Amino acid sequence: MLGKLSIEEINQVLEHNVTGRIGCTDGEKVYIVPVSYAYNDTYLIAHSKEGMKIEMMREHPGICFQVDEIKDLSNWRSVICWGDYEEITNQKERYYAMKFLVSRLTHLHVSETVGMQEMHQELTNPENSDQILRPIIYRIRISERTGRYEKI
Numbered sequence: 132m133l134g135k136l137s138i139e140e141i142n143q144v145l146e147h148n149v150t151g152r153i154g155c156t157d158g159e160k161v162y163i164v165p166v167s168y169a170y171n172d173t174y175l176i177a178h179s180k181e182g183m184k185i186e187m188m189r190e191h192p193g194i195c196f197q198v199d200e201i202k203d204l205s206n207w208r209s210v211i212c213w214g215d216y217e218e219i220t221n222q223k224e225r226y227y228a229m230k231f232l233v234s235r236l237t238h239l240h241v242s243e244t245v246g247m248q249e250m251h252q253e254l255t256n257p258e259n260s261d262q263i264l265r266p267i268i269y270r271i272r273i274s275e276r277t278g279r280y281e282k283i
Contacts, residue, residue, distance in 0.1 A: 138280030145170040169235035174270035178255040188216035210278040
């Protein structure tokens, strides 16, 4: 059976997962890349090193975000969100956003591209954070969301 997810089910998919794909554009080309994230009912919190994705989102803040839960080809849920990129620069907000993100990711085996070591160093040793390569911490303020599922 195919169906549409309720708002509660959409939120459940977003809350239970930590990896999704963000779609952004430079106005001509679309760029889609996986990201680690944390969800708090209003925003997606994520981070990245400087690069193409951050440059594109700074220039064109409207993004699309997608998360899948796939058990098999007949049992899956998929959520798509649209929203706006907002870089978190306020030190206090940045600290709490990073802490929230780290708390969601810390128990997982993650790759070095996630930047857990740098975020952990900045959280535990903020007075030396000038010497750490600091990731860009950002949120996506969700304005629209939809979801579909198939279940047998």
